[in-house]
Amino acid sequence: MENYSLLMGAAAVMKMAVEMAAVSMEKPSGHFPLPVPERDSVPDLGFAMTAALELFSYRGFLQMEASASTALYPVHRCKTIYLVRHAQGVHNVEGEKDHSAYMSPALLDAQLTPLGWSQVDCLREHVTKCGLAKKVELVIVSPLLRTMQTAVGVFGGGNYADGASASPLMVEGAGHSGRPAISSSNCPPFLAVEACREHLGVHPCDKRSSITKYRTLFPAIDFSLIENDEDVLWVPDVREANESVAARGMKFIDWLWTREEKEIAIVTHSGFLFHTLNKYGKECHPTVAEELGKHFNNCELRSMVLVDRSMLGSDTPTCNFPGKIPAGLDLPSDVADKKLAENGQV
Template sequence: MAAETHWQFSIVPGCFLQSEPSTDASTFDYVSSNFGLIPRTYPTDDSLPANATTTTTITNWDRFAHHLRTLNATSDPSVRYKILFLGRHGEGDHNVAERTYGTEKWDSYYSLLPSDPTTNATFHDAHLTSLGKSQARTAHAAWRAQLPHHIPTPESFYVSPLNRCLETASLTFEGLGVEGTQPFRPVIKELLRETIGLHTCDSRSTKTEISAAYPSYIFEPGFVENDERYSATLRESNSARDKRFRDLMQDVFENDPMEVLSLTAHSGAITSLLNVFGHRRFDLETGGVIPVFVRGERVRGGLPVMRVEPWFSL
């Protein structure tokens, strides 16, 4: 990307219920609501393929996908539209511990330990619980249920390097029977991880360990053996996390021409991504998925300076 340009992001409204202010995140069910897709017509419907002329052969996903592709085909070269399916990992051992001990005690004491002194559950690079695995399988079933309705399936898959996301992505997409999942080979992105520092659950395994557990996964260029980002004494601020995800999206929009992307990540990561895109806050349950329809425009000038709070200690 030229040094004098950057990507500026905004949300395309009116396509998904999650972007509507009237939708209550605390009660919303992405599975029963078809991932939140709003049934509607689009100004591009007139150019749908000639053999799809009746409502019985055109699905709501057909209309949306055609609208997305038409926007990209007819827009200025400096503009790109993408649909990003943001998936939160299933429940992990650390989630259970926070619920058990309370957030205050979790943040100040238990999160700093390598494992639970009562149950011996491992916190370092925490794994999914049985419920967490079930939640990932629910996401798999949700995708499978939408395939007959022609949901646009991801053309690029990205995943956080933390184990709970690596496993969630595997359970969600392996065996789905769509391109890119046989074998399933997502790209592991270092910047896609959860808030960095202090909490041992947010310290990743080594590259060698990840490769042994997920041999088909692809490491992005420059992925190093040891976790050089994690600090046992400092934790990333929310604004620093936002900047990290702004940088990640600059990379994705500049270098990935695909229109449909899957990102398997974390609650804090998804919060920052929604902030970067200008989307309303929408808290996901463990295992939840939110589609985000993003417009990116390459504009002149360097990236605006962000006010970033420093990393902090307890």
């Protein structure tokens, strides 16, 4: 096998040498790093061969160490997640004008602005055109008004028709939106999860309303995983630390392995995404870490592949095929060579 590989490498080098010799018959245009024979001279195959070997050493390629940063994982141990930050909320606008506005009780459970809804429409158009809308099997959403408005606006069905058998995802005008009701037909299920909320505490905009209220506004969102009707996680005098948000985020990511869905959209918040992804970035190449660690824009979507390196999930392969059907002789040549060597016949 090694001789065959070397033979193939030699053939490739010879091909390159001939091509370089042909090029050497032409006058160079611009800078050329190697001396070029005159037009009327005979191509120097030895020169070309030497140059080719300098440019590409097949033996050297064979001796290269495999990159430790490259990894292969079975598909059934991976998920694709689509991370989305909510669209522009009224707290984003007021907070940028005056940071003290984040302390305003008037911004309790802040809703989207008209511009925010325009951002939702743009993202919806994108996920529809690129086919992502049909791939998503589950939408997980932070149970705050702005994230739920974003989630149903992007991934929900079309306008809800009165008399439809299924409940709407969002009723007309929910959260002072001025928007028509959104259908729950022809779209994935929606699941509210507290673990992907924004920093908890102090800022009223990050305090959620009661689940009872939400169920009237978003009838088709599943709130069954939320234990308390009122927001018992938010406190007025202590802001959740960044490290706590990151730890919560990593637990949330691990929890995703309890779900059978392979392609999941997650609509959440800037701080949650920033601190969680920066934790994962510490294990990556600096360029990848920088990419992970960037703050999300309003209504930005990023696609990630989640890999189960610790066997947290229990998925079995669905697309693999065992082969040997019908059964027959199929001894691989490398195994045959090994057996021959073990029997002393080589």
